[in-house]
Amino acid sequence: MNNDFFEALSLLEKENNIDAEVLIETVKQGIMKAIKKDYPYSENIAVEIDPETGKFEMKILKEIVDGEPFDPDNEISLDEALTLSKDARVGGTAEILLNPAKFGRVAAQNAKQSIKHEIKDFERERLIEQYKDKVYECVSATVQKVEPATLNAVLTIDKNEVYLVRNEQIPGEVLKAGDIIKVYVVGIANPEKKPSIKISRTHRELVKRLFEREIPEIADGTVEVKAISRVAGARSKIAVCSKDPNVDAVGACIGPKKSRISSIVNELKGEKIDVILWSEDQADFIAKALAPAEVKQVVLSEEEGVRECKVIVPNNQLSLAIGNRGQNAKLAAGLTGYKIDILPEVPVQTEEAPEQTESVEEAEE
DSSP: OHHHHHHHHHHHHHHHTOOHHHHHHHHHHHHHHHHHHHSTTOOOEEEEEETTTTEEEEEEEEEEESSSOSSTTTEEEHHHHHHHOTTOOTTSEEEEEEOGGGSOHHHHHHHHHHHHHHHHHHHHHHHHHHHTTTTTSEEEEEEEEEOTTTOOEEEEETTEEEEEOGGGSOTTOOOOTTOEEEEEEEEEEOTTSSOEEEEESSOHHHHHHHHHHHOHHHHTTSEEEEEEEEETTTEEEEEEEESSTTSOHHHHHHOGGGHHHHHHHHHTTTOEEEEEEOOSSHHHHHHHHTTTSOOSEEEEOOSTTOOEEEEEEOGGGHHHHHOGGGHHHHHHHHHHOOEEEEEESSOOOOSSSOOOOEEEOOOOO
């Protein structure tokens, strides 16, 4: 019986990656709760588990009294105690061993449920403790498998399985078992119940964390990331500035022969990245944000508190400024926080084609 118990204990330890001492204490508490359900009025219950000696005992402790016990659940007569131990004395403690084999199916089931509950609580606390410092950070993960029906990916991070759902994967990327990828830890869901780690490959903060990893000047604070706008899988715009006049913020991010930014682009499966020099002059910043289009003029709204502007571009730059499906203009709006109206330098008026403009509001978070 004991051998089976300790084999099961060892299996629990391996399956749940729990320290042996912590697991034993968890199992003891679970068994004690189960015994308490069968012996609700017993005040002193003891469980001893020692894998080294193979000792596994469950006991109810009763005080030895002279004469008939007043509280049979917690007291035992000297005569009865002497049948258990010849050393029994009034005022001492008698140990009534409980036979696990005769413990009862209901009690055993209660013990099993209690142990499961304790282990779940331990796993929940361990998971929260393990990941609390990783929230809002970029971590490496290994793809274990991709579910064919849903295309959700099962990843491992620090030996824990984590789901990367399809809509948090970069559009167009094809993950396969064995891939090592970077993910952004968005947070911990259901921390009070069954916690799970929320991760993403589409979050704009992933771009920022990748820049922090790859660009030493960002990591040490010389270059600061001021804003990011992203359409995952297509294009990102990142605005940077330098706190050191001798350091070129954009050049530091791109690196010699684009070596630094290339590694980030590769991690994001070819997603294009525009690195833009941030400016306190909002009109100048908006013009830069619309790169690679050339901007002739930016007219900010004169209404106080209204973040809107009109941008004039050469006729041959209009499509470039707007971008495919309005993507470039939307990214610029998201980067600057301005609603942007894009107009051609020389309006073209015809009966069939009215003046061509594009109005783009700030992209949603």
